[in-house]
Amino acid sequence: MGFLITAVSILVTFTGSRLTEEIKQTGHFKTVLFIYILTSIELLLFLSVFVLILLGQIFSSIIVLFFVVAIIVTMLNMLECLLFLSLIVYTIYK
Numbered sequence: 492m493g494f495l496i497t498a499v500s501i502l503v504t505f506t507g508s509r510l511t512e513e514i515k516q517t518g519h520f521k522t523v524l525f526i527y528i529l530t531s532i533e534l535l536l537f538l539s540v541f542v543l544i545l546l547g548q549i550f551s552s553i554i555v556l557f558f559v560v561a562i563i564v565t566m567l568n569m570l571e572c573l574l575f576l577s578l579i580v581y582t583i584y585k
Contacts, residue, residue, distance in 0.1 A: 498527055498576050509582055523575060530568040537561045 514520045541561075544554060 498572060501576075501579075511579060511582075526568070526575075527572055530565070530572055533568065534565055537565060 511520070514523060541558060544550075
């Protein structure tokens with residue numbers, strides 16, 4: 492979660508990259524920030540729900556399936572954010 496919050500702050504404050512300037516010009520910058528913020532909220536929500544489930548010791552096969560799906564979705568979203576941030580860092584040092 493700290494990675495995502497740091498990435499959002501980097502994207503908001505950094506304007507020296509050709510890629511970030513192009514993204515701002517095309518109007519996709521808000522979409523990128525939205526994806527980062529949505530991923531952060533999603534991760535916080537999933538963590539909160541599953542901590543409550545663990546504390547309440549409520550276990551069933553449906554909850555385990557939901558947990559696995561939540562992990563997969565969160566990992567895919569974080570991978571998407573990481574790839575985009577990698578592109579930005581690559582264009583900075585290119």
